[in-house]
Amino acid sequence: MSKEATNKGSRNAPPRASAMVEALRGLGYSPATAIADIIDNSVAAGARTVSIHFGWNGINSHILIVDDGRGMDENQLDVAMRLGEKSPLDERDASDLGRFGLGLKTASFSQARRLTVASRRNGVTNTLRWDLDILLADRSGRWSLLEGPHPGSEKNFECLNELENGTAVLWENLDRIVAPGHDEQEFLDVSDRVERHLAMVFHRMIENRRLRLLINGHSIAPWNPFLEARLDTWRSGEDRFMVNGCLIRTEAFVLPHKDRLDNKTWEAAGGPDGWTAQQGFYVYRNDRLLLAGSWLGLGRGRSWTKDEPYRLARITARARPESGAADPAAPHRTLPN
Ligand SMILES: Nc1ncnc2c1ncn2[C@@H]1O[C@H](COP(=O)(O)OP(=O)(O)OP(=O)(O)O)[C@@H](O)[C@H]1O
Ligand SMILES: [Mg+2]
Structure with a gap:
């Protein structure tokens, strides 16, 4: 059978953007596992310090994760923000913790309806943003990747100006973390659970001084499951x-x-x-x-x-x-x- 004959009748069938990302939101992340996936990217980018900030402001609360890794230029950031751009079949560096080319997006969408990533490379910052409410309102189903931060959110990225290279991931519209009626204590409880999880997941890297994790300004102490330092273990x-x-x-x-x-x-x-x-x-x-x-x-x-x-x-x-x-x-x- 000729190639044309096999392809006859084929059609391009892209998924509708908002339906696809709303479905991806159900992948089963918790706030802690989602933030750990973002930190995996920072570690793969050679970051030594990652700062996590929980900013309480009722339903306008946000979570910001900033690293001092190698950052991305404009083209790399564009690729990083797209879904299905990197394949699990691609060759990866042995030290890369990533595999599917999806974690940044799926982890973020599981917790937040707006994801903005600003990345600085050689002193130049580029910023791209997904907003699930904008995708939802677009009846044509387009994958509209937005440029720049949401108006009013620019100040979150000022911290990058102090770095030559680095990346900041901002989650806003945290509908899975801050429901209407939630109070600040509940938000702080989430940040405590995130801290305990990160202390466990990255304990070896923290112990080896390969990585420093900060949460709302204080260092996360490692949690070693084996009490290795004790002689009676x-x-x-x-x-x-x-x-x-x-x-x-x-x-x-x-x-x-x-x-x-x-x-x-x-x-x-x-x-x-x-x-x-x-x-x-x-x-x-x-x-x-x-x-x-x-x-x-x-x-x-x-x-x-x-x-x-x-x-x-x-x-x-x-x-x-x-x-x-x-x-x-x-x-x-x-x-x-
Ligand atoms: N903090 C960061 N610093 C530098 N590059 C990053 C950062 N976060 C993401 N990237 C780039 O974006 C790409 C896509 O990230 P994403 O987490 O979506 O997928 P992945 O890490 O490749 O695989 P996985 O789905 O297993 O996480 C990464 O491969 C990396 O090249
Ligand atoms: Mg990843």
Whole structure:
């Protein structure tokens, strides 16, 4: 069959912009996981410091995330703001935490109806914006990517002027975070939950001083799930093996019993979801925590469940793509197929 014959009758069928993005809003992010996805981009861009600001002003509240990474020029910012521009099949740098080319947009839309990104590269700032209410009002279904900040929001980006390179992500119209009738305390509770989550997800990077996270001006202290600094934490010693060119390092920990810890330490060590929920494997990629406390469906016949007696058991599993080659001295074995 000729090529023309196969294509005969084909038509261009782009999705209607507002229907598509409204559907993408349901991807299941929380404010904390959404902000962590934005920070992944900052880390991939080489940022050393990321500042998160929760600005309370009733239904006009906003969240601003500013990094000092390498920033984007006009063309890179244009590509970054488009959906479906980068493919998961594209080659990526081994240290890149991104994969789908969507996180900036989907994480932002899950929490906010207006996303503005200003990026500064070599002292020049460019700004682009999506506004879901503008897409909704446009009956033609166009993907109207707007230029510049929303009138009145310019001051949020003044902080970039102090940097040679960097990026600021602004979320406004936070309809999933601030519903009418919500008060400031509820907004602060959200920022507390975000802080606890980021302290856990990025704890290794904060501990290694590779990353500094600030929330409303104060530094986020790392939350180490394994109480590694304590001598009475039992540890198995590290095991290393290669899977598909990826070095995996695992180590099991049994945390000290409640009787050995003061109340404050016990409470804090429980973690964001508490002692029973936080048992199991902690899976990392490039020192970024991907999964916090899971038995990964292990167990023959009947999967292991999270039970009270195992609440002190936590296991770290760290994956570093292609780092086996960079670390030839590392003792390792290959997993049997
Ligand atoms: N803070 C930032 N600094 C520099 N470049 C950025 C920043 N945020 C996003 N980008 C650029 O925009 C692109 C798109 O980001 P986006 O989060 O949408 O997708 P991704 O990170 O490629 O993949 P994923 O969907 O897995 O997050 C990134 O690949 C990166 O090139
Ligand atoms: Mg991303």
